[in-house]
Amino acid sequence: MATDKAALGRKYTCFSCGCKFYDLNRELATCPRCEADQADDPNPPMDPALLFRQPRGSRKKKAAEAKAAKAAAAAAKAEAPAKDAAPAKDAEATKG
Numbered sequence: 001m002a003t004d005k006a007a008l009g010r011k012y013t014c015f016s017c018g019c020k021f022y023d024l025n026r027e028l029a030t031c032p033r034c035e036a037d038q039a040d041d042p043n044p045p046m047d048p049a050l051l052f053r054q055p056r057g058s059r060k061k062k063a064a065e066a067k068a069a070k071a072a073a074a075a076a077k078a079e080a081p082a083k084d085a086a087p088a089k090d091a092e093a094t095k096g
């Protein structure tokens with residue numbers, strides 16, 4: 001099954017007529033229905049194959065990144081007030 005897909009090449013959705021087809025690993029991807037050259041697509045889609053393949057792995061990565069960012073933000077918040085408050089108190093303490 002997977003080998004069949006590889007032989008078909010890249011999947012396209014014709015920008016002109018919406019027909020879905022594979023480029024059969026040819027250099028030029030022309031729609032079999034309306035023969036529109038997909039290179040002329042005014043709004044080329046982001047590689048759909050990549051979009052469909054990424055979510056599985058990136059979901060975990062995104063969650064981990066969000067967690068790390070949250071932790072970093074919390075740490076920065078926790079540190080910031082202490083740094084601001086400490087010198088003022090120390091100065092007053094040494095003065096008085």
Ligand SMILES: [Zn+2]
Binds near residue numbers: 016031
């Ligand atoms: Zn077409």
